[in-house]
Amino acid sequence: MSVQGATVRAPVAQKQRRLRHGFAQNVPLILALTILVALTALYVGLFHGQLHRYPGVFEWTSIVNTAVPTVLVAVGQSIVVVTRGIDLSLGGIIDVSNSLAAVHMHPGLGSMAEWTVVVLLFGMLCGAVNGVLVAYARLQPILVTLATLAILQGLAIKILPEPGGAIPSGYSNALANTGGPWSVLYVLAIAGLWLALRRTATGVRIFAIGNDEYGARAHGIPVKRVKTIAYTLAGMLAAASGLFLAATTTAGDPAAGDVYILTSIAAVVLGGVSFLGGRGSALGSIAGALTLTILTNVLFFAGIDPLYQSFFQGLFLLVAVLLGSALGHVLRRRA
């Protein structure tokens, strides 16, 4: 009788335990999504309070278009951070991609397609160089990418000495459709790609390396190759970010990418991806990137002097990190 009772009850208890375990594992991601939803609600509320109407197509389009470059580079940064690395040169790759597009892209499908491919390949090449230096030459990621950042920033100024150039309007329309917030599809697509990557051998290996590089190597994972792939993917995403940025601003700026060094790291942090590697999801970083974009709008509608913007961004970042680690502590103690 008691045996039978136990067999009936066990699956339920197991399911509950698994649910609780899943929840405890994904606390950072859930927190990131909660912050995003709360901040979006705050934005809508403030907007309504100021203008007595709800944000419409124009507002959402502008927010999504501003967010997409951050989303792209944040996903790239997440992949690298999961391997227990960091990539400061992503900003430099955006600089160069943005400048290349602004200088060389002409109206006409051929030129647009050609330069899109060239820029993406360039980003992959830069990422591969970073990856080789980190994985094969055994150098520290933060120092390697600081050095390549300086090189890329130099190249960007060489290509486009000052902000300017032009992006064909066809390219802007195709990529950043200004008629509606359709760019949100890119965000969904990149989220889907992440989920797919997470389920490939490479995705699993990236996490394995971040958790325990030594153990991963002992299990026969080609650590060096996988690390190089991670940096290459990040470089490609940064190049895509630079292209999208060029499309939305319809011009180039050799220093346009510099702010994305910090915002990509901030998005990763807000997204709950661990800097110790092997833990977290790029979905969180996507939420973090969207959060950062909406935060700018919230600060604007809250009537805060734009000069104080980085103060609140820094404060927000630190509060979110402290909140995340405090919540993790509480939940782990209970479990």
Next chain:
Amino acid sequence: MSEISAVGRIQGRLTRDRRRTLVAFGFAVIVFAVGAFLHHGFASWGSVNAIVEVASFVGFVAAGQTLVILVGGIDLSVPWVLNAAAILLVTTSLGRDGRAAQAVLLTLALGLATGLLNGVGIAYFAVPAVVMTLGMNGIMEGLSLGLSKGLTCSSCASYAPPAVQDVVRTDVAGVPADLLLWLGITIMITFLLSATTFGRRIYAIGNNETTSFLAGISVRVVTVALYMLSGLFAALAGIVLVGYGGQATLGMGDPYLFQSIAACVIGGISILGGRGHYLGTVAGSITLVALVSVLLAENMPDWGRSVVYGVSILFILLLYGRERRQL
């Protein structure tokens, strides 16, 4: 026999850290030699003096950076701590000598306070150093811009008090006073690192935090102290820069993040902690600034300088920044 033992003794004294320091000074000599070869007078007393004086600004910031990197940390908040310090100095002193002492003390206190917050966040709340100091940099940037209204406030145009300017600029026995300050700080930090238990603790923590904790070192207190020193040195650099240039500007701290880390790298400080010495960083600062001066003298455009910067850092990393092979 005695010759062999002499060689052995020298090898015993030439630890890896000391060797790297010597290599870093070697780089500086090479850069000066190349400069002198390309430009007559590059290695003259006046020219060297000027280069080393500019290097001292990097050296002040890099002093703090060295200390936190030695325990495996990093301080990305230096650009705006430096800038905030510079703005605070001119706005509180209003260019009057009578207020100079209080203003300098207040500015140094600001550096210590930001360092305290950084250290507490990193040591007690386990925030990664990159994240904590990045957030702090944003906070200081926002506060500097907001409180000074984008450096348009009425007192923002003030000059540094003449007393502060004199301390930085006057020559003492043919050597700029600023260099004597750097020399003093170098001696102090060398003493701290090489001859005190505090210094031993820094290296112990950098090599292995857990064993240091088990050995009874209060890892958190030491970490907080080091971040406070880093804030202090960034603030000091702000004061010296204002004294040198006269006025505060926005973004004046930005170049010092890359340069302070680069000086540490050239100086042979391991980013993983526990390896290296401030003397190496001193050599690294001089090498870096001398390199820039050579490139400037060669009329190298901006973009080229940036590329050469990056390539030389990579070169030095490949030379001795490589981690040990695993397995």
